Amino acid sequence: MKWWYNLPFFMIWTPLILSSVTAIVKPGMARKMIFIIPGAEIFASVILLYQTIVTDSSFTYSLGEFGAPFGNELRAGKVEALMALVFGVVMLISVLGGYKRLLAHVGERRQSLYCVMVLLLTAALMAEVFTNDLFTGYVFIEIMTIAAGALIAVRNRGRSLFASTKYMIMNMLGSGLFLMGMSMIYCMTGELLMSSIHGRVAELVSTGSNQTALIVSIALMAVGIAVKSALYPFHAWLPDAYSMSTPASSAMLSSLVSKAYIFLFIKIIVRVIGLDIMRKTHINTVLMLYAMVGIIMGSVDAILERKLRRMIAYSSVAQIGYIYLGIAVGTKAGVAAAILHIIAHAVAKSLLFISGDKLIGASDGDASFLALRGSGYRAPLSGIAFTAGSCSIVGIPLLAGFASKLYLAQSCLGMSGTKAILALIVLAVSTALNAAYFLITIITLYDKPLQVYKEGKTEQSVMCAIAMIAAVFLLLALGVCGSGIHTLIMDGVTQMV
């Protein structure tokens, strides 16, 4: 047992303990915490990633050394360490970029409570990445739901409260369905650790018993997570939640919360059920149908939107469709492409929300496209950052989105004829649709303004500038080193089983 085996546990435990401490310290110290903790998480995950790459291994860390079925376990490998690193970096970018607006939106008393929620969110993210136990996954799903609901509601407007209520209701629905599916799997297999459940599920499938119950429980878990991560027909909570909250919260919600649920789902598919059983029961066909409809309808809804933040929110729906498409391919290449798209989308979407908020701020707080004309000249760095983020989402080469879409399309070729052709057509059409609304937005940003704005050229806050520049460089780096990262993820997925 090497010393760095302990890192995943401390990455989960430290924010959890410090969140209680943050509730009682002075607001100034609490505000520093939301920068210190993501920084510490980044540091720890870099060490973990380095060690897992150098030793080319993934390890299981059992808490208290109790054996199955009583013990709790954490599992870490290359993919988990990479996801933890990405989540830490994106959280730091979101907090840095949205800090000034946060101080304006949230009163003094509530700021320390906001910091408590951010720390709880960090703990839950790390737990979702590292957990090897299904019930621990459920508990931290609920913690993340509560933290995210509080992050939306912290802004005391009526609309934010209503958005948070809608978010909580639909997420409670999803949690209930997920819990039911998980209870059924526990009752059928008698195990809670993901690796142990896999053995039992394989036994059940080979003896042919409990087939209907197995499929129903997998379907319940899939629908539960689909509701919580806003797959197409279940995305009703998403536009309000992302557009009515403070920009730091929107960036965190869109880039981190949905992605953590999807990563847990990937772990369930790969580790608990197994990719071959998923293909055999045709669950991936149903997921693929929803994903394809979601990709098209998300983009169509985004084209119809006339306010910037709601448009960005609808484009999230389409991007989550891409990720589910990668999962629904049903091969390791598809899962690896989905994970790469998670990383690319997390960075790009947080960058879009941060820079979009600055552009709206430079237009007197008006988010409609008429008011945003020419805001690229009023806030030059934000305009460049927004352009880079949109180009990444559209899939222009040299940026992260191109690498992930390329690998998605490549993995689609691994399916049977009709499905592959349909998937590739959907990918092509959706790229055109994405270009339709994003490139039009960029042109609007650099158009002639309709009036002179009082807030015109405000000073660029240093923290936000650092966040945006870092995110743009990250997109470029992911785009250029896409194949290297894809190989890393493929190795990690092979060891994730």
Added chain:
Amino acid sequence: MINAFMGHYATIAALILFGIGLTNLLLNRNMMKKIIGFSMMDSAIYLFLASYGYIYGRTAPLIESEDTVLAVSKYVNPLPAGLVLTGIVVSVSVTAIMLALTVKLYKRYHTLDIDEIALLAKEVDDA
């Protein structure tokens, strides 16, 4: 078929309650009834889980002194009860935040009807 039903009262009751709770959470317009529906839904799942811990003919896993320890096969499975306890805590926390949100919404819009709140939230653009 009848045998299957007769042996699994708790499971059937749990599924019926789950359905009722889910429908209430989703379709009812009153916020309080939605929260009650959620509570019902989660309680149904806990009934489902806990009922699977019981094994017919066995006794509760309590040991009073060293000489009254029975063989492992004489006790029911205590693990589902532990899972249910954890789940109840989680459900209570979510109910707490939902109730807090409902109180704030009521103070602002003076109604518990979610459709009316949706209309009012669109009209009144308070910053």
